[in-house]
Amino acid sequence: xxxxxxxxxxxxxxxxxxxxxxxxxxxxxxxxxxxxxxxxxxxxxxxxxxxxxxxxxxxxxxxxxxxxxxxxxxxxxxxxxxxxxxxxxxxxxxxxxxxxxxxxxxxxxxxxxxxxxxxxxxxxxxxxxxxxxxxxxxxxxxxxxxxxxxxxxxxxxxxxxxxxxxxxxxxxxxxxxxxxxxxxxxxxxxxxxxxxxxxxxxxxxxxxxxxxxxxxx
Amino acid sequence: xxxxxxxxxxxxxxxxxxxxxxxxxxxxxxxxxxxxxxxxxxxxxxxxxxxxxxxxxxxxxxxxxxxxxxxxxxxxxxxxxxxxxxxxxxxxxxxxxxxxxxxxxxxxxxxxxxxxxxxxxxxxxxxxxxxxxxxxxxxxxxxxxxxxxxxxxxxxxxxxxxxxxxxxxxxxxxxxxxxxxxxxxxxxxxxxxxxxxxxxxxxxxxxxxxxxxxxxx
DNA sequence: TTATATTACTGACCACCAGTTATTTAAAGA
DNA sequence: TCTTTAAATAACTGGTGGTCAGTAATATAA
Numbered sequence: 001x002x003x004x005x006x007x008x009x010x011x012x013x014x015x016x017x018x019x020x021x022x023x024x025x026x027x028x029x030x031x032x033x034x035x036x037x038x039x040x041x042x043x044x045x046x047x048x049x050x051x052x053x054x055x056x057x058x059x060x061x062x063x064x065x066x067x068x069x070x071x072x073x074x075x076x077x078x079x080x081x082x083x084x085x086x087x088x089x090x091x092x093x094x095x096x097x098x099x100x101x102x103x104x105x106x107x108x109x110x111x112x113x114x115x116x117x118x119x120x121x122x123x124x125x126x127x128x129x130x131x132x133x134x135x136x137x138x139x140x141x142x143x144x145x146x147x148x149x150x151x152x153x154x155x156x157x158x159x160x161x162x163x164x165x166x167x168x169x170x171x172x173x174x175x176x177x178x179x180x181x182x183x184x185x186x187x188x189x190x191x192x193x194x195x196x197x198x199x200x201x202x203x204x205x206x207x208x209x210x211x212x213x214x215x216x217x
Numbered sequence: 218x219x220x221x222x223x224x225x226x227x228x229x230x231x232x233x234x235x236x237x238x239x240x241x242x243x244x245x246x247x248x249x250x251x252x253x254x255x256x257x258x259x260x261x262x263x264x265x266x267x268x269x270x271x272x273x274x275x276x277x278x279x280x281x282x283x284x285x286x287x288x289x290x291x292x293x294x295x296x297x298x299x300x301x302x303x304x305x306x307x308x309x310x311x312x313x314x315x316x317x318x319x320x321x322x323x324x325x326x327x328x329x330x331x332x333x334x335x336x337x338x339x340x341x342x343x344x345x346x347x348x349x350x351x352x353x354x355x356x357x358x359x360x361x362x363x364x365x366x367x368x369x370x371x372x373x374x375x376x377x378x379x380x381x382x383x384x385x386x387x388x389x390x391x392x393x394x395x396x397x398x399x400x401x402x403x404x405x406x407x408x409x410x411x412x413x414x415x416x417x418x419x420x421x422x423x424x425x426x427x428x429x430x431x432x433x434x
Numbered sequence: 435t436t437a438t439a440t441t442a443c444t445g446a447c448c449a450c451c452a453g454t455t456a457t458t459t460a461a462a463g464a
Numbered sequence: 465t466c467t468t469t470a471a472a473t474a475a476c477t478g479g480t481g482g483t484c485a486g487t488a489a490t491a492t493a494a
Contacts, residue, residue, distance in 0.1 A: 009442050009489055016442095037335060041481065051444045053483080062481065113334060117327065117393035118254060128395070129406050136409040162413060163422040167380075170387025176334035178345075189346050192353040196379060205380040205426050212425025226460055226471050233471095258452065268473045270454080279452065 006050050020058045023048065024072065027065050031107050036114060041065075063122040070115055071134045073108045078138045080104055085149040094149050095206040099199050102168060109172040112165075156213050163209050171202040223267050237275045240265065241289065244282050248324050253331060258282075280339040287332055288351045290325045295355045297321055302366040311366050312423040316416050319385060326389040329382075373430050380426050388419040 010019040026048045031039050041062055045052040059065045084097040102108060111119070120128060143157040152160065174196035185193070227236040243265045248256050258279055262269040276282045301314040319325060328336070337345060360374040369377065391413035402410070 006443065006489095011442080011490070037338070040479085042479085052481090053445070054443055056482065057442070060482095110334065113330070113390070116390045117330060120394045121254070125397075125400055125402075128397075129403065132406045132409055133403075136405065139409075158412075162418055163384075163425075166387030166391060166415075166418055167384050167422070168387070169390060170383030170385070173330070173333045173386060174383060177337045180342075180345075183342055185342075186346065186350075188353065189349045192349055192356075195375075198383075201379055201383055205384070205429070208380075208429025209422050209425045211429050211432070212422070215428070223460095223472065228461070228469095228471080257450085259450085269452090270474070271472055273453065274471070277453095 006054070016058070023055060023058055024065070024068055027069055028072075028107065031069065031111075036066075036110050060124055060127070061122050063119050064124070064127050066111060066114070066119045067123050067127055067131050069107070070111045070119065071131055073105055073111060074135060074138045076105065077101055077108055078141050081142065082145045085145045087148050088151060089149045091150065091207045091210040092203065094146070095203040095210075098164060098168065098206065099202050102172075109169065110176065113169045113173055113176070150210065152213070160210060160213055164206055167205060167209070168202055171198040171205075174198050174201065223271070233275070237285075240272060240275055241282070241285055244286055245289075245324065248286065248328075253283075253327050256283075277341055277344070278339050280336050281341070281344050283328060283331070283336045284340050284344055284348050286324070287328045287336065288348055290322055290328060291352060291355045293322065294318055294325055295358050298359065299362045302362050304365050305368060306366045308367065308424045308427040309420065311363070312420040312427075315381060315385065315423065316419050319389070326386065327393065330386045330390055330393070367427065369430065377427060377430055381423055384423060384426070385419055388415040388422075391415050391418065 010016045023044070027039075027044055030044045030047050034043065039062075041052050041055055044065070045055055055065075059068070080101040081098065084101050085094065089097075120131075123131075139158070139161055142161050143154060146152060146157040146160060147154055150157070150160075175198040177193070180193065225232075227233045240261070244256075244261055247261050247264050251260065256279075258269050258272055261282070262272055272282075276285070297318040298315065301318050302311065306314075337348075340348075356375070356378055359378050360371060363369060363374040363377060364371055367374070367377075392415040394410070397410065
């Protein structure tokens with residue numbers, strides 16, 4: 001049997017955490033390189049230079065890898081978003097910031113749009129609870145930052161975020177179709193496809209929603 | 218070799234179309250029974266009682282089956298939606314109709330939320346063009362019905378639909394998580410999960426968007 | 435220093451997948 | 465009845481997610 005690719009085993013809890021973080025870092029690289037649908041545990045293990053079976057010591061399933069990546073990326077987005085906000089922003093400026101910061105990591109939205117329908121299945125209840133609590137904390141931070149930026153109450157901000165997240169994910173999906181620039185498409189089809197602009201759809205309608213919240217419905 | 222499961226071969230164009238429709242009907246049954254992620258060509262073939270290879274005579278890939286199902290379901294939804302509308306509707310009534318008619322077929326939204334990011338990949342350009350043209354026609358019909366129902370211009374209706382579709386798909390995803398009713402969840406997690414109500418999120422914010430469109434931005 | 439116990443790691447294995455294809459055979463036409 | 469065409473079959477290919485018997489690194493006891 002050839003020498004093991006892993007030259008030092010993770011024995012202590014710290015070493016195991018480091019190993020888990022290394023796997024997540026490699027998972028992010030692999031996801032960015034091949035996309036969600038082509039992501040595989042064999043490909044991830046190859047990138048790490050160790051055996052596929054080892055991955056299952058640290059993650060129960062492939063979806064638990066995605067769930068953990070989601071948490072990391074939501075945390076990074078929350079931080080970037082807060083840094084982009086300041087008190088008394090115009091609604092449009094706020095919405096642009098939300099969209100732009102979400103786009104900083106190209107893998108965030110593809111993960112978010114699969115979170116409920118794909119990723120949350122096939123994970124342990126424990127892992128799901130941890131992820132939900134993390135998401136809830138991020139929401140609270142988003143809401144706090146939003147209250148200050150838009151001069152909204154906490155309740156209004158939470159209301160707003162419960163609309164903005166679905167709208168963002170829904171709008172982002174329209175950007176996730178296949179690359180068709182080099183294809184010979186009929187003009188009507190090209191025009192139809194181009195009529196969906198995720199940024200425009202999101203920011204314009206997010207502003208309308210903010211307007212509606214301010215008006216008190 | 219046992220007698221072939223297909224007792225009569227599809228030779229004429231009409232017979233081939235019928236065969237293709239039979240496959241789509243069985244695909245709908247299989248999708249409804251097992252859900253998108255567990256859907257398989259082997260399972261579909263088994264449900265039809267013939268060989269998996271036969272499916273590839275009528276559909277180039279698994280995703281082309283989904284694409285064709287999307288078209289059928291969008292057409293059915295468009296029809297049901299138009300039937301649910303009448304002139305001079307309240308915005309809330311219109312939005313409820315949009316959500317309710319989308320929910321009539323439980324497989325519609327799971328397909329729509331995967332259309333851009335998953336299904337549209339791995340299909341031929343020809344099939345995609347046909348599907349996009351069908352979708353565009355449905356949109357035009359949605360827009361026409363919407364103009365009458367809400368007393369909006371055609372341009373306003375198209376603007377509205379380009380917001381409502383992403384919002385609907387985004388909101389619907391929050392309902393697609395795993396069934397957790399029987400799980401012992403901490404109260405804060407349970408509360409957080411329950412704070413996402415797809416119908417409420419969609420109708421409330423769709424009304425805000427309509428309001429914003431009427432106000433002229 | 436040596437023996438033993440523990441457990442991290444390996445990679446072959448299992449049961450499936452999407453898609454392909456060499457062969458069989460149904461059926462149309464001469 | 466024979467020939468031609470192509471629909472249909474089911475074995476095949478190359479892969480997947482996840483498992484697990486065996487190996488070996490490493491901590492601990494004697």
